[in-house]
Amino acid sequence: MSPTILAIESSCDDTSAAVIKDGKILSNIVATQAVHEKYGGVVPELASRAHEQNIIPVISQALLTANITKSELNAVAFTRGPGLLGSLLVGCSFAKSFALGLHLPIIEVNHMQAHILAHFIDAPQPSFPFLCLTVSGGHTQIVLVNNHLDFEILGQTTDDAVGEAFDKSAKLLGLPYPGGPLLDKIAQSGNPDKYTFPIVNMPGYDYSFSGIKTSILNFIKNNTQVNPDFISENLPDICASIQKALIQTLMKKLVLATKETGIKEIAIAGGVSANSGLRQTMQEFALKYKWNTYVPAFQYCTDNAAMIAITAHYKYLAGEFANQYASPDPRLKLSL
Ligand code: KG4
Ligand code: ZN
Numbered sequence: 001m002s003p004t005i006l007a008i009e010s011s012c013d014d015t016s017a018a019v020i021k022d023g024k025i026l027s028n029i030v031a032t033q034a035v036h037e038k039y040g041g042v043v044p045e046l047a048s049r050a051h052e053q054n055i056i057p058v059i060s061q062a063l064l065t066a067n068i069t070k071s072e073l074n075a076v077a078f079t080r081g082p083g084l085l086g087s088l089l090v091g092c093s094f095a096k097s098f099a100l101g102l103h104l105p106i107i108e109v110n111h112m113q114a115h116i117l118a119h120f121i122d123a124p125q126p127s128f129p130f131l132c133l134t135v136s137g138g139h140t141q142i143v144l145v146n147n148h149l150d151f152e153i154l155g156q157t158t159d160d161a162v163g164e165a166f167d168k169s170a171k172l173l174g175l176p177y178p179g180g181p182l183l184d185k186i187a188q189s190g191n192p193d194k195y196t197f198p199i200v201n202m203p204g205y206d207y208s209f210s211g212i213k214t215s216i217l218n219f220i221k222n223n224t225q226v227n228p229d230f231i232s233e234n235l236p237d238i239c240a241s242i243q244k245a246l247i248q249t250l251m252k253k254l255v256l257a258t259k260e261t262g263i264k265e266i267a268i269a270g271g272v273s274a275n276s277g278l279r280q281t282m283q284e285f286a287l288k289y290k291w292n293t294y295v296p297a298f299q300y301c302t303d304n305a306a307m308i309a310i311t312a313h314y315k316y317l318a319g320e321f322a323n324q325y326a327s328p329d330p331r332l333k334l335s336l
Helices: 034-039 044-066 085-102 111-120 162-172 179-187 210-226 230-261 276-289 306-317
Strands: 004-009 014-021 024-032 075-081 106-110 130-135 140-147 150-156 265-269 292-294
Touching: 004 044, 004 085, 004 306, 014 044, 014 306, 024 044, 024 306, 034 044, 044 085, 075 085, 075 111, 075 306, 085 106, 106 111, 106 306, 111 130, 111 140, 111 265, 111 306, 130 230, 140 230, 150 230, 162 179, 162 210, 162 230, 179 230, 179 276, 210 230, 230 276, 265 276, 276 292
Parallel strands: 004 075, 075 106, 130 265, 265 292
Antiparallel strands: 004 014, 014 024, 130 140, 140 150
């Protein structure tokens, strides 16, 4: 049976709901929380309060847009983790009570699996096995994907995530939160070869972004001491050079993983997969290394419930349901 599922995403600072029917997304509503901007980062308590305010309107809109009534639903899905506990609790509690009232089964979804399975929302879809570079605000992982529900982490960051490195670099440059997308935009008119930053080489397929972050901090400090207007006079070149260093770091291990596994089906996922430099580099590497590359549509890169819905679809078909004791897990791991 092909199910109709309502999916809820509330792991961080986006409240989102989607409806999927027969594996096709009918709606995907995202309410982004502007409340964090003035603090320069996500404030967990404010995030959960905003989820509380947003969740009913967002779900109502998702059902309305999909033209689906509650009685047509076969299951309710929610993000179990990883994420902020208070934020996850809102989605989880809502999903459980909504499903209980309607006598529907519930499906819990791993947010990082969902980022990867966003590739199965639309064509073209990668064939198994494929490698996915998952790059978000909290994670940086190279994942071997054997099938829709079988994932193996080959390598990951040992400290900061690359999204965090983008955001913190942007903050050091005085750009407003969330800085990653803005840094990307400014970098487009800059010279990426103007400044160089170290590419840290970790063992195996692992990453580290704390060293490059410190070197960016020192670079800005040293240069602004000499010239207080250094940032404003060179902003596009600084952004482009930082972006280049971060992308080079990502690609070095991805290339190694493709060489050692022999896999040429290569995908990227997560918020940072929206980065224009990374998307362009994927195209260049596809030609150079004869990869088939898969880059998600922009609306499925950053957090959204459509990716939760497609994951729930496959879990429904596999009979993987949760029970009313289901609870959020802020540190939920990708591999089972
Ligand atoms: O996947 P996501 O929406 O949330 C998490 O699960 O973390 O990823 C958010 C991250 C943030 O660090 C944001 O700055 C980064 O993705 N991001 C970007 C771009 N768009 C979003 N980083 C660089 N360039 C972009 N265009
Ligand atoms: Zn995410």
